[in-house]
Amino acid sequence: MNRRVQRGHLAFATGLDAEHIAMAALELDGWRILGRRLRTQAGEVDMVAEKEGLLAVIEVKHRPTLAGAAAALGRRQQVRLMAAAEVLLAENPAWGANGVRFDVVVVDRHGAVRRIADAFRLMG
Secondary structure, three states, X not given: OOHHHHHHHHHHHHHHHHHHHHHHHHHHOOOEEEEEEEEEOOEEEEEEEEEOOEEEEEEEEEOOOHXXXXXXXXXXXXXXXXXXXHHHHHHOOOOOOOOEEEXXXXXXXXXXXXXXXXEEOOOX
16 A cells, blocks of 8 residues: 555545544533434535534544644635535525524644634625
């Protein structure tokens, strides 16, 4: 196996670990996970969670530092997440009775977790 493929496998495994860490942190905070790794024709959503009728579409980012992870979500990916969320909401009309927001959960190399609530919005 060449180095590039090895790095890809490691990145995939590290990303899955970060998603598990993020999911555990959200559940400890009272969120109910409705779905993980949800694929739509517009793209994939890492996680969807609900708390008191509020739906959070969640992107998980893992980097060596929390700041690096927080800076890793670009505008193009935000647009893709919004499009994927529209598909999911159309398929699940009961979701988000009290609103929908986009959260980013960042995880650093040590497993520290921070949630950036309402991280971005659809710009008109």
